[in-house]
Amino acid sequence: GAVVSQHPSRVICKSGTSVKIECRSLDFQATTMFWYRQFPKKSLMLMATSNEGSKATYEQGVEKDKFLINHASLTLSTLTVTSAHPEDSSFYICSAPGWSETQYFGPGTRLLVL
Amino acid sequence: QKEVEQDPGPLSVPEGAIVSLNCTYSNSAFQYFMWYRQYSRKGPELLMYTYSSGNKEDGRFTAQVDKSSKYISLFIRDSQPSDSATYLCAMIENSSASKIIFGSGTRLSIRP
Numbered sequence: 001g002a003v004v005s006q007h008p009s010r011v012i013c014k015s016g017t018s019v020k021i022e023c024r025s026l027d028f029q030a031t032t033m034f035w036y037r038q039f040p041k042k043s044l045m046l047m048a049t050s051n052e053g054s055k056a057t058y059e060q061g062v063e064k065d066k067f068l069i070n071h072a073s074l075t076l077s078t079l080t081v082t083s084a085h086p087e088d089s090s091f092y093i094c095s096a097p098g099w100s101e102t103q104y105f106g107p108g109t110r111l112l113v114l
Numbered sequence: 115q116k117e118v119e120q121d122p123g124p125l126s127v128p129e130g131a132i133v134s135l136n137c138t139y140s141n142s143a144f145q146y147f148m149w150y151r152q153y154s155r156k157g158p159e160l161l162m163y164t165y166s167s168g169n170k171e172d173g174r175f176t177a178q179v180d181k182s183s184k185y186i187s188l189f190i191r192d193s194q195p196s197d198s199a200t201y202l203c204a205m206i207e208n209s210s211a212s213k214i215i216f217g218s219g220t221r222l223s224i225r226p
Contacts, residue, residue: 101163
């Protein structure tokens with residue numbers, strides 16, 4: 001099946017720094033990618049929809065200036081957490097549309113902000 | 115009320131048991147129903163996909179959708195320790211512009 005990769009898989013950073021997470025579709029092109037956030041024992045919460053060649057669409061309550069999304073090509077979307085704070089620590093997962101209404105998920109990136 | 119309700123568990127059963135996982139929902143517009151399996155610290159992977167009401171079987175897994183009751187189920191037969199994971203139900207309306215709504219996930223543990 002289609003594969004979506006994420007890099008890094010885990011990152012620890014100091015408060016106030018910025019962190020970039022990459023999401024790649026390895027064997028297919030994705031004009032749209034999705035970014036989710038998942039807290040421990042909680043469900044996936046959609047943060048934004050990344051659109052190749054245009055601005056991302058953010059969900060209500062998600063700060064677009066804090067979570068910068070760039071869909072640089074048909075196989076790469078990046079999420080940058082700017083001026084990270086401890087409350088931004090979470091598991092970030094990207095996905096790309098699959099067949100019908102399904103999605104292919106990346107392996108996730110665990111962010112810990114100290 | 116959440117759009118999708120799912121018991122978070124944890125649910126622990128002995129190896130070989132039949133497992134029943136369930137979700138209820140409130141949005142009658144949902145038409146596509148999915149179950150994703152998520153191992154610890156990994157991304158979700160699609161397990162079952164169903165359109166509208168009915169049953170679907172794939173090996174040891176059976177998905178059921180009852181739209182009249184707004185209730186979906188996933189059954190696992192002959193459960194194995196490797197089935198230990200978090201199972202997330204997910205559903206979406208009939209438009210490609212709609213976003214997938216996930217349940218909170220049920221943590222399942224199969225005891226050897």
